[in-house]
Amino acid sequence: MRMRILFIAMSLIGLAAEAVAAPIVGRVTEKGGGAVEGAMVSFVHGEPSRATTVFTDTDGRFRTPSLEQRPERARVRRIGWKDLDLDASQLPAKVTASPLELVIERETNPAMVAAQLPSNRWFGLLLERIEDPDHREELVRQCTYCHQQGSLATRAPRTDEEWDKVLSLMARLGGTLSADLRSQVPTLFTEAYEPTRAGPALTAGMDSADFAPPPAAAARKSVVDEWVLGGEASMQHDLVVHPDGRVYSVDMMQDQLYRLDPRVTGGDRASFAVPDGDLPLGGVFSALTPSVPNANAHVGPHSIQVAPDGAIWTTLALGNQLARFDPKAEAWSVYPLEEGYYPHTLRFDERGRVWYTAAASNHVGMYDPAEDEHHSIRLPAPTWGQAIASRILPALLWLAERVDLSDSEPAGEGMSAPVPYGIDVAPNGDIWFSQLNAHRIGRIDPETFDVEVFETPFPAPRRLRFDANGDLWIPSFSTGAISRFDLETEQFDSWRLPIEPLGSETPYALNVSPKDGSVWICGTNSDTLIRFEPASEEFTVFPLPTQVTYTREIDFDDEGRVWTSNSNLPAWQIEDASPKVIRLDPDALS
């Protein structure tokens, strides 16, 4: 009976959607001028909203895919022109009406043009002032892993005293700097972002056609959909596409699991509280780290994957647990770690065993649900100092429960811990991981648990992934490059991301499309997704519509569309203060 009602309900939804579904076509021109190529045209409806964005061609023309509903708002955007915002009254009552003629106006105020540029352009001004390459690398690695650098919130002018306060807070949250660099930061930031200097530097040549060129033709064939999910106190960390077509993501700051069904008009959203087991705010680390303002994080769900049986698993980084969500029963099971701290990224092997990095204690853990068996592997640390840093945590937690450390600022020790980070399972079943701060990757034999490590010729290897040939792809977070590791020859091939200025991009994660083997990379500091085609060694940069789109994970659906989430922490630094789930269809309009 229930099935039948569901079936009828679904056909009604289908009918309703069909009744309004149609593409919108139109043209974008410049006031008193010609066609505007490469403008982003976004149509928005619903609350929480869902937006669809397309790009104009060389003639200024655009065409959306069939929209599921009449849009309530629209926006035309291109760097160098003023945003054009339209409300429902300015949009045709019927989506099938005559083509929309949209006229945009040049932005002639250099300060406003500079404000349209992505964060990485501003951050570049800062990086070019840092002479010591090690300092530059350290600043990138330590200051860009929660939020973009160079965004409006982070570049606001501050006095040295105000900078000092910001830096203390950042250090207590985890963004520690060595004393030497830390002492230089206030002046560095003040000088780099000084408006009378920064504006002209960023907008030099803004009247020439080469300034902020339109996205490449290949990128203009894409369609980007964005669903608002979560609120301004959220941190929507990772997401995964379920084989049933729904998308799950975790809100690390609000202890929620979200489910989005993109096939339902507007997006059907559901939210499930992760059990917090009566843990205090901050979980097992509550005594050590202050929590982010507005956070309600007791267990901190972080990474998310689908098990071979269709269950959803997440690492509870702050609760020091793994959790399994049964999507049919909508029920949770929680598995505390037996050893190790801060379960971080997880992946499944073919036998359905969970492998995860334990970032704060330098372990990789394995949990076998079939046998209810845990195993943990302590990874080698490159130096004595790092070995101690990763063993000291239980003692620190013990101490922190007895002595109030909440106001003291860690003096950079956090940086020297190796921090196991990304993890993936090779086609032959071996487990590979990265150690972010140790600049290494390593292999674990899944039978003997033997570990072998390899130095990377680049710093900060973050979230790595295998392709179908068994090559390992690795982003270098702090140098804006990607690398391919050939397991047989043990050789690395590296490519710099084509994001200007070079080195201002911070690729957090990448993933390999099962459809065509292309490598998709998070353009974490430049509001982009970047595609790399290994055969031609060609990059394509796909701009995303929302300023301050900070991405940390990539997944694909059955049709080869690319999914990610805007995970900037804090979410209130995002352009409209709303985190989003994002889908990019690279070939939608080809």
Ligand code: HEC
């Ligand atoms: C562990 C996460 C994290 C790291 C790492 C981090 N930040 Fe932040 N940052 C935050 C959060 C959360 C806020 C918002 C804090 C608030 O408004 O109370 C923030 C806000 C800021 C702001 C805006 C402050 C304001 O008053 O609005 C600046 C500037 C900033 N961070 C700079 C930095 C710098 C420089 C570093 C590197 C030393 C850094 N951040 C590293 C989490 C982080």
